[in-house]
Amino acid sequence: MTFPDDQPLVLDSGQTLAPLTLAFETYGSLNADKSNAIVICHALTLDQHVASNNPLTGKPGWWNSMVGPGNIIDTDRFFVICVNVVGGCGGSTGPASINPATGKPWGTDFPVITIHDMVRAQVMLIDHLGIDQLFAVIGGSMGGMQVLAWAVDYPTRVHAAIPIATSYYHSAQNIAFHEVGRQAVMADPDWRGGDYYDAGLDGGPRKGLAVARMAAHITYLSEAALTRKFGRSLQDREKVTYGFDADFQVESYLRHQGITFVDRFDANAYLYITRAMDYFDLAADHNGHLASAFEGVQTRFCVISFTSDWLYSTAEARTIVKALNAAGGNVSFVEIESDKGHDAFLLDEPEMIATLNGFLDARARDCGLPTSAATPNIGVDG
Amino acid sequence: MTFPDDQPLVLDSGQTLAPLTLAFETYGSLNADKSNAIVICHALTLDQHVASNNPLTGKPGWWNSMVGPGNIIDTDRFFVICVNVVGGCGGSTGPASINPATGKPWGTDFPVITIHDMVRAQVMLIDHLGIDQLFAVIGGSMGGMQVLAWAVDYPTRVHAAIPIATSYYHSAQNIAFHEVGRQAVMADPDWRGGDYYDAGLDGGPRKGLAVARMAAHITYLSEAALTRKFGRSLQDREKVTYGFDADFQVESYLRHQGITFVDRFDANAYLYITRAMDYFDLAADHNGHLASAFEGVQTRFCVISFTSDWLYSTAEARTIVKALNAAGGNVSFVEIESDKGHDAFLLDEPEMIATLNGFLDARARDCGLPTSAATPNIGVDG
Numbered sequence A, B: 001m002t003f004p005d006d007q008p009l010v011l012d013s014g015q016t017l018a019p020l021t022l023a024f025e026t027y028g029s030l031n032a033d034k035s036n037a038i039v040i041c042h043a044l045t046l047d048q049h050v051a052s053n054n055p056l057t058g059k060p061g062w063w064n065s066m067v068g069p070g071n072i073i074d075t076d077r078f079f080v081i082c083v084n085v086v087g088g089c090g091g092s093t094g095p096a097s098i099n100p101a102t103g104k105p106w107g108t109d110f111p112v113i114t115i116h117d118m119v120r121a122q123v124m125l126i127d128h129l130g131i132d133q134l135f136a137v138i139g140g141s142m143g144g145m146q147v148l149a150w151a152v153d154y155p156t157r158v159h160a161a162i163p164i165a166t167s168y169y170h171s172a173q174n175i176a177f178h179e180v181g182r183q184a185v186m187a188d189p190d191w192r193g194g195d196y197y198d199a200g201l202d203g204g205p206r207k208g209l210a211v212a213r214m215a216a217h218i219t220y221l222s223e224a225a226l227t228r229k230f231g232r233s234l235q236d237r238e239k240v241t242y243g244f245d246a247d248f249q250v251e252s253y254l255r256h257q258g259i260t261f262v263d264r265f266d267a268n269a270y271l272y273i274t275r276a277m278d279y280f281d282l283a284a285d286h287n288g289h290l291a292s293a294f295e296g297v298q299t300r301f302c303v304i305s306f307t308s309d310w311l312y313s314t315a316e317a318r319t320i321v322k323a324l325n326a327a328g329g330n331v332s333f334v335e336i337e338s339d340k341g342h343d344a345f346l347l348d349e350p351e352m353i354a355t356l357n358g359f360l361d362a363r364a365r366d367c368g369l370p371t372s373a374a375t376p377n378i379g380v381d382g
Helices: A115-128 A142-153 A172-187 A189-194 A206-220 A223-229 A249-262 A267-279 A314-326 A342-346 A350-366 B115-128 B142-153 B172-187 B189-194 B206-220 B223-229 B249-262 B267-279 B314-326 B342-346 B350-366
Strands: A024-027 A037-041 A079-083 A134-140 A158-164 A300-306 A330-336 B024-027 B037-041 B079-083 B134-140 B158-164 B300-306 B330-336
Touching: A037 A115, A037 A142, A079 A115, A115 A142, A115 A267, A134 A142, A134 A350, A142 A158, A142 A267, A158 A350, A172 A189, A172 A206, A172 A267, A172 B172, A172 B206, A172 B223, A172 B249, A189 A206, A189 A267, A206 A249, A206 A267, A206 A342, A206 B172, A223 A249, A223 B172, A249 B172, A300 A314, A300 A342, A300 A350, A314 A330, A330 A350, B037 B115, B037 B142, B079 B115, B115 B142, B115 B267, B134 B142, B134 B350, B142 B158, B142 B267, B158 B350, B172 B189, B172 B206, B172 B267, B189 B206, B189 B267, B206 B249, B206 B267, B206 B342, B223 B249, B300 B314, B300 B342, B300 B350, B314 B330, B330 B350
Parallel strands: A037 A079, A037 A134, A134 A158, A158 A300, A300 A330, B037 B079, B037 B134, B134 B158, B158 B300, B300 B330
Antiparallel strands: A024 A079, B024 B079
């Protein structure tokens, strides 16, 4: 939907964005008292197609196994909303959108946005839908940052919050990896200072963006996962070629990750979203005291981390949990044993499924909503 | 020195390289029975200037504090040799050298070399110097791989071996990071398929090589080191700029690492040397059995790792130690507590200094060479 010009999105930078378009998907039905809404927040390179085919890639929803009728996030009971983040490239206003002042794509004239801006845009949609309080906000990675921002910025509007595989701030190492990606994009002469939209479908900084994706992708997997998946196995050959072809399967896999990414993602959007993540620091927003950020928050939290996630480590999740406890908050914490690295949150991890199911059922009981007992096919093996 | 055409370097690939030039530095004097020689093997982007100013950068030797008169590697007692690796860009034959068949720089026509080839070239120099057995071979990171290759390929010619912060093979994650760097270089149109030497001093793939260096540099530091050094501190400003300038100090630091690197390193050499490291797998060279690689090796080993090194982890060092034990080898192992990451081997880590001193003294006694007692200023605080 597109909000009228007199309903701009007010950004943390002080700038405003109008008209604001938000691309979103919904699943299930909003109940009569509008108490069964769940917002799912997506990660950096994902989109609003959480449980439906992505029309661009033709691929199934990125959390298809989690969201749907009879699934853990049960669309027979919950009304699920997933909004493409502002600054992105899935249909919401972003750097590839038309700048009304020029009639041309924004490019790098697009204002820098923050995680809080992404959430503020979602609030506009929730207001539009007439929903006072969300039953839950759920998300992994950058989605988890939005979950935290939701609870902190709108403490009365979120009953339950499930931040998964995420952090309350972007560490120096995380910023460093993002900066490598941005420099890879900007080093590509086809980036043209961000003004590449006239160059046709294949005219953008494809090589630079592919390199950025390759570097980032390494951080999404654990060393153990890479070793298990590929080790030093060679690609369709018995011995090394003494050359620079992709001798090793892991090289071929990474190249494929890079090449396919550029077909589905806008390079400028990658710059803007990584910047938003780098800027995220809930503690700094509250004079360096993370606990202060959570002061007065009534939301029930379920924080989930994965042992082998080195991008957003369990240590960072524990810091969130400690701050919530210090602020008198209500929090459950589950560290899940997995060697799959950061991307474990996108996979059918049985312990994550069981945790989500138990927590959502308990919160549903709080709110007088139906529980999973009504849909008997739910469960770890469901 | 340059070997005559009839003394080519025979490579693992089956190709030969002639004439072979080796650039090297020596420190101290070879004793009468030629029993006091130490070869120091350098890491990926380092060079032969281990303890003397680098004429290109004007910077002091990269292990100045370790190597010199009265230092731990005491040039009053030992004859220290450090050779620029073949395939590099410090004066030894590499892709920027003239291909005698064409009279032009080799570029990517240069043959792919391996860690074993690097060592084989060093053996030619050692033979030329008339040295039968080295007292010790010492090196960190890729230097450590050469140390292992020395001991395995020339089991009678190395009395003591000190591989530091290294591994017996390049893991999938390590290959992945190198592949990102190579793709960053190759994505730069100024790379021109490796044929950029005519383009003048500033004509190479500077942007791509800088991105490669930035990505690699992250892997040389631990997350803790990055957090301690930079955290989320801003660069000369009180608040973020809402832009893509280097707001954070860590961004500025990484950009500086990238920019300064391209002034001192040849992009093609970076491709060739990373490839050599990726190909390194001592176990695969011996039917997958690392212990078999060490069968019959008489060398005394001192293996050193650092707790926060995630590039070449302690687990990999332990695998080397176990294989040496299984092969009946003689090995000491020290895991040093440090939060400085992989690059700790380049720093004055007191425990590393003490370990090296103790091990070298014991080996000097084996060989009837003077010990550090003769140079009383050596020690942890020396």
